[in-house]
Amino acid sequence: MAPLTLDRVDALSGATLSSRAALEAISRTARAAGQTAFGRAFGATPPPRPPPWEQPAVVATAVLLLAFFPVWRSGRDTPRLLYQLAVLAVLGLWLNTPLTEVDLINLSLGQVAGLTENPLRWLLIGFAALTTVLLGPVWCGYVCPFGALQELLGRIGRRLGLRAYPDRPVETRVRFLKYLLLTAVLLAAWWTGESRHAAFDPMQHVFAGRLAGWLGVIAVVTLLAALVYYRFWCRYFCPVGAFLNLGNKLALAQHLGPKRQIERCDLGVTDDFDVDCIRCHRCIDAVDVGLPHRPPARTAAKPILEETGE
Amino acid sequence: MMARRGWHLRHRDLRFLAVVALNLVGVAGYLATESGPAEVAAGGWRRIDRAALESRIESGELSRKEAVWFREVESAKP
Numbered sequence: 001m002a003p004l005t006l007d008r009v010d011a012l013s014g015a016t017l018s019s020r021a022a023l024e025a026i027s028r029t030a031r032a033a034g035q036t037a038f039g040r041a042f043g044a045t046p047p048p049r050p051p052p053w054e055q056p057a058v059v060a061t062a063v064l065l066l067a068f069f070p071v072w073r074s075g076r077d078t079p080r081l082l083y084q085l086a087v088l089a090v091l092g093l094w095l096n097t098p099l100t101e102v103d104l105i106n107l108s109l110g111q112v113a114g115l116t117e118n119p120l121r122w123l124l125i126g127f128a129a130l131t132t133v134l135l136g137p138v139w140c141g142y143v144c145p146f147g148a149l150q151e152l153l154g155r156i157g158r159r160l161g162l163r164a165y166p167d168r169p170v171e172t173r174v175r176f177l178k179y180l181l182l183t184a185v186l187l188a189a190w191w192t193g194e195s196r197h198a199a200f201d202p203m204q205h206v207f208a209g210r211l212a213g214w215l216g217v218i219a220v221v222t223l224l225a226a227l228v229y230y231r232f233w234c235r236y237f238c239p240v241g242a243f244l245n246l247g248n249k250l251a252l253a254q255h256l257g258p259k260r261q262i263e264r265c266d267l268g269v270t271d272d273f274d275v276d277c278i279r280c281h282r283c284i285d286a287v288d289v290g291l292p293h294r295p296p297a298r299t300a301a302k303p304i305l306e307e308t309g310e
Numbered sequence: 311m312m313a314r315r316g317w318h319l320r321h322r323d324l325r326f327l328a329v330v331a332l333n334l335v336g337v338a339g340y341l342a343t344e345s346g347p348a349e350v351a352a353g354g355w356r357r358i359d360r361a362a363l364e365s366r367i368e369s370g371e372l373s374r375k376e377a378v379w380f381r382e383v384e385s386a387k388p
Contacts, residue, residue, distance in 0.1 A: 166326035174330055181337075200340045214340035221333045229326065236330060237337075 052119040060090050061097075061120055065127050068142055072135070075258030077285035081155075084148035092145030095120070096207040099128055099139065101182065101198045101239040105189040132247035135254055140234055140241050141279035146203040147234050147241075150226035151280075155288055157227035163290045164228050168268050174236050175276060182239035198239070230267065230290070234278060241278070248275045258284055266290050 052058045064086060071083045091097055103125060106112055115122050128139040140147055157163050165171070185198040202219035205211065211219050225232035234241050251273065262269055264283040269276055282288045 164322060164326070167323050170323045170326065174327070177330070177334075197341060200337045214336050214344055218333060218336035218340065221329065221336060225329045225333070229329070232329070232333075237333060 049116075055119070057095055058120050058123065061095070061123055064090055065123065065143070068131075068138070072138060072142060072257060072281075075281045075284040077282065077287040080142065080281065083142060084151060087143055088145050088148045088152070090145075091124075091143070092149060092207045096204055097121075097124065098145050098203045098207070099124060099240055100201045100203055101185050101243075102195045102201075104240055104243055105186065105195040105198055108186065109189065109193065109195075128244065132244050133250050134252050135257060136248045136251035136277065136279045137241070137244035138279045139244055140238075141281065144234070144241075146206065147231060147278075149206070150223070150231045150233060151288075153223060153226040154230050158288065158290060160227070162228045163230065165266065165290065166229070171235075171268065177236050178238055178242035181237060182242040185239050201238070201240075202233070231278070235267070235276075245275050245278070248273055248277055248279075257281075260284065261286065264289055 067083065067086075071079045074080075097120065103121075107125070113121060127143070131138050154163065166174070188197040189195050200215070200218060202215055202222055205215050206219050206223070210216075222233045222237070229235075254272065258281065260272070260277075260281065261283040262271065262274075264286045265277075266282075266289040267276065267278075269283075
């Protein structure tokens, strides 16, 4: 009976919680199997899992999500910057639990842990779903730790004079990449029943500090590009962001938030329900918008006869 | 002057598109080489080396793919 070498254990996500959950699942399964097959217990009985309100990760996340609302309502740049730093620290560096397209796939396939098994996941998914329907994709604009990381890099890049914008017709076309990727990963997952095709997202790998192989290439290109192009991954590649962006067409309670100054948007958002808005609210204080360097939007082509005055 | 401005914009757009293409190459490379199923011979008893598993999880060596390891193995069915 050869032991299972770990070269054959091929996959665990980089998420701290996933790793712990995997270990716990292995331990519980081994104990249950031993009890069933041999009528005896192997290993010590684990302590019962504490209720959610006694789990520091759940409490910290709940506090963070509650703090979102006043920050969002203020619409100001400084509170948002501080909030994003907190998000980056808690959901990124500490818990490494961003929402990814794997969550979308697992939900669509019905492969979800129970509420008591993983209350943190449900808290995050529930918050993202509810706020997207009511307020638009504020998850992207405020709560996503990878978005926060890119935005902080973007602020540094702006201060260094690196920020640049592609021409709008080019950007308008390229931004549809994320919708294509969303469609592709969903179709691949539904076709194969697996989510591994969607694991190209660098979020969790960046926060885990693991940048090897092709994922390292993606992560490095993304983070360097974020210095120059505002939220490079979010705007052109993120499948889960593409899905949440559809909430722009609902945003049933967006009137409860601050009034956006859409004419200041440096990303080409044109109206209150524009699908490309990530609800970052940078347009309100206009501290971090690079509008002066942005070429003007092309107006609709005028008829030649009118232009020439004939 | 208009022609010069147009050339400048095109150059900037090409740089942007090159970065996008580079990232797409990364995604394609990952999908082509690193997201495939593990070639694992199924069947028979296995004993999990829990200490080694823990150490590899802690060192981050098992982080490059999402949790596909629990998928059903056809040949292990009774």
